Amino acid sequence: MTLRHSSITLSVWLVSASAPGVGVDIESLVRSLSYQSLLALNSSDQLVDDVLRYAETNAKMREAYWHHKRLTPVDVGKGGMRTTPAQVLHELGVATTLLTASPLSQVARHWAAVRYCATLTRIHGRRLALTPDANEVVYHHKVTQSEQLGVGLALVVAKNLLRRQYRGWTFHAVDAEVALKAGFVDSGGAVESVSRTKKRPDYILLGHHATKTRRRMKIVILECKGTHGSPNFVHGQLARAAVQVEALTVGGSSPPSLMVASHLTQTGITAYVLDPPGDAELWSGDDEELDGLLSTTPADQFWRPRTAIPPRPEVRQTPTAALSPADEAAAEPQLADELPPGAPQVFDIPEHQRGWFTQILTRAVAATALLFAGNNAAASGYATPRQRGAEDPAFQPALFDLDPAWATSSAATFALPNGLSAEGTRHRAPLGRGRVLEVFRGVESRLYRELAEGQVSAYLRDAPSFFGRRAEPPADGSVYSFGRDGTVLVVRVLDSGG
Template identity: 45%
Template sequence: MDIGPALRSLATPARLPVRSSETDAARVQLLAKKAAVDTPGIPYLKEPVPVSVPGELQTSPAAVLRELGVATTLLTRSQFVTVSQHWAHVRYCATLRAGRSRLLALTPAAARDVVHHHKVAQSEQLGIGLALIVAQAALQRRHPGWVFRAVDADVALRHGYIDDVVGEVRNEPGTKKRPDYFLVGHRSDGNQTDVRIAVLECKGTHGGMREIYKQLADACLQVRTVTIGKHPLYGLMVASRLAHTGVHSYILDPPGDDELWSGPSQEFDELINEAPDEFSWRIGEHEPDASQGAPAPATGTNPPPAAPTGPTEPAAPYVIPEDRRSWLAQVLNRTAAASVLLFAGDSSTAAHYTTTRQRGHSAGMLPIEESWPDSISAQLRIPYGPVLNGTSFLMPLSGGRTLVMFRGIERRVHQDLQEGNLRRYIRDAGRLHRWWQAHRQRSRELLSVGTDGTALLVRVVNERVRPTAPSLNRTTNRR
């Protein structure tokens, strides 16, 4: 079977329609209120509102897979981590295509041949990649010129909370509802740096609009379970409807605050290059123990916004103290860096940007941690372009050919992260994406590039490739 058509389909630009309307918001609100009445213990929080977002986005199946791959990388010592990191890409390579009129759609096989319980997994996974693309577009319209990066909410919350921040988000009352991701954004003019935050809930379904509205109603609670003090965070909910006739995404916004940090750039640089404290807060503990470390300095942070007016809301289960805004900025930026490194296969460097609890261990549980298995081992130059550091997955094809799927990050930003220079990484991470935007029309490669410095490249070579590669030179000056 010729793999060429499938690869060309992955690389083909496609249109993704996006909708956000008053009608959708009203229907979701009704379902959210009904859920609050029918299920004791579920507090109904703020009503959803429409979002200003382009009615159609330009993307590609490969872009969805790259977003999914970065967002779902695993921090683990498993010797099979290389295979698991590639699984999201390989499993869903034949799932999306540019269909009629270049509309992003499910392939006939994905729509027709997948049994129900596999469709649930498929819609959940693809829903993550699609939601990240839609949410970043909405945030770009809200804050032009800003760059937002995704951070797994469970991994970030585990940095401060010690109870129940394990496993998957479950559809249960109380504290087990959590958002999927935080989106942390930056803007700097060289002298002043500003940081914003949004929470994101990702949904996907093969069903109709009834299921879309139900998923968004469920999300109304999940995006409201984290606050800074008494101030709910700005939240986005994205549900995508998957069909062979076309994929459509729907986005709503439970309003909240998105300002996290503002101050001199030098102070921000020093802040994020320091390892943040690891606290032992408990879920539902709305006044965390103030004795656990001195409060973050007040300088360089915005004064907390005015308390919200209107009806009193139930307290959120995850409360970040007002004086820990700087701490949260540290955690989110370092966790985002770890995700990028994991995507490229550099687990050992990623571990330096996380804490023992984020890596799945209680502090002091293991006196000496085992080494982390790395799969990063290859360098690849984009034709006439930058060099990438990363890891390859090789699959033999008929006729002596080999499929090469490469995941990596731009060489210079990888070096920044190896050296512990998070400030320089944030400044330079978009360099690869800017190059690609200027040269993509000339390229015949199946390549997807992100503003975080990551790249997914797939190609077929007309020879057998040995599954070994020379090790990369590594730098040990990490933080």
């Protein structure tokens, strides 16, 4: 028996695995997560034309389409890129770690590694594709599956392309809501609601580069899409993404961005990529300057998003100009009922607050890694009061709130190949016939200690070295995924006494 519905609860799936012969199927399924597969990439002038044509055709119904960034194709090379299902699930698990606090959030953080482990496979030609099980779900579950797999695939694609473009840089994903929550409020003092900010991007990729004398930071805005529908549906998704990546400026300039829409089929997955240009650098300084910056705690800000300036249709390919901090301070804020139809809101980070934004993003990176490993208390220490939900919880749900003691998994040391180890949490679920499925997630031990002790600058510098020291996993059917951020995901089937 195989998984017939990606949204069935884990308990139902594992109980059904106790049927005769199922143990072998589960072990085979786990091993398949490590298979190197080809993920097809598509980016061209024709794709740009198709997206612009869709935006122009539908702008009368959705005026937000006039607010998009300039679109350019990306050099994706030939033949696509290599990845594994485990790497996609790993990226998804780290990126979705910052869930709203709940009594079972520790278990929920394992869910990405389990819920979708039967959705990706390698088909003839070694292409990455959906399994038949992934395709046999009802519509509303298929939408959720598309969104979640779209996140994992987009992060794999974006980080691969950025490593080629920026040699020696390491990129970390930060949920955009986390960063914006620390800076922006509405007229009533509460953080903007989802309905008012739904056109914001999904993630901010924080890039870090270290030399003997210099530390540099850059950001890239990432919007992730996924669909089971026709390829034409991708054009609409990218048209909407072009509006969402326009929603953040730093010092009056739009950062560079990537838009990735994954078309999910059983005959192969294709990621469609576009690359709106922008200003790349966020912050630079020496080791001492970065240590000093990251050793201080940033305060919540009380800025308000502004309404995007509607561009003229005939110049819609020109990026929307952002208000300067001085103009923003002088301008009268527009009320919600005065917004132009379809106009998105823009979140302007003032030029003199680049250091503050660097603090917010690096601390979110640290909190994400610690939460992935299960250390909620240390992660909470990296949050601002508003991110922790210290304000009115009716307006401000917590992102970093501690779990009840009964729901918190205890951290454990996990031996890795090549004599390394990781600190994190493991969950086991019975498969029947004396077998269990074990999922471990954590952070390499030295990097974990740096994060737990508040040494974020050292962590950023040391994380890439862990990836270079990783070794081939043991040939026992276990699946290991190592991240360049020092995170580790392990999935394996064991004897219940192991």
